[in-house]
Amino acid sequence: MLYLFILAILMNLFTYSFYSGEAKFQQERYDKTTKKLRDSINLMTEKLNDADYFSLEHNENAQNYFDNSASGGKVILYEKLIPVVKEKLLDLNTNPKGNPYTGQDMIGGKKFIINKIKILNHRWIIADYSNGELWGEVLLKYFVDNDDNITFEVNQTWLYQK
Numbered sequence: 001m002l003y004l005f006i007l008a009i010l011m012n013l014f015t016y017s018f019y020s021g022e023a024k025f026q027q028e029r030y031d032k033t034t035k036k037l038r039d040s041i042n043l044m045t046e047k048l049n050d051a052d053y054f055s056l057e058h059n060e061n062a063q064n065y066f067d068n069s070a071s072g073g074k075v076i077l078y079e080k081l082i083p084v085v086k087e088k089l090l091d092l093n094t095n096p097k098g099n100p101y102t103g104q105d106m107i108g109g110k111k112f113i114i115n116k117i118k119i120l121n122h123r124w125i126i127a128d129y130s131n132g133e134l135w136g137e138v139l140l141k142y143f144v145d146n147d148d149n150i151t152f153e154v155n156q157t158w159l160y161q162k
Contacts, residue, residue: 055121056081085150098113124139
């Protein structure tokens with residue numbers, strides 16, 4: 001009976017030490033993973049902030065350009081302006097000859113359309129365009145007048161080689 005009692009105590013001791021070590025190991029692994037994920041999130045946040053440096057959403061000076069209330073003009077909310085500008089530019093893709101603000105004529109019967117738009121500030125837009133085979137980028141100027149009319153002007157366009 002004594003041997004059985006000693007054996008049971010030893011088994012309980014080894015089991016306790018194993019599971020307490022396992023719990024410590026799991027906690028350390030959790031801490032390492034959490035730290036690694038936090039570092040990754042911080043890195044991705046930095047990259048996102050760098051990528052959004054040139055955007056109307058994060059440029060206070062460009063946002064203030066649309067606030068004409070001091071000079072008696074009206075205020076244009078940039079949050080509402082951005083989707084309107086994008087929609088107006090993308091609506092021009094329905095033109096049978098392609099979007100005129102790509103700066104490209106039809107090649108091989110395929111029209112160029114704008115795929116992606118980024119509004120950089122109160123005056124500039126960069127856009128990506130393609131015709132299914134060729135692609136390029138265009139730098140546009142845009143203007144918003146007092147009647148909320150939006151006009152575009154091609155500044156430069158670049159068509160990449162195949």
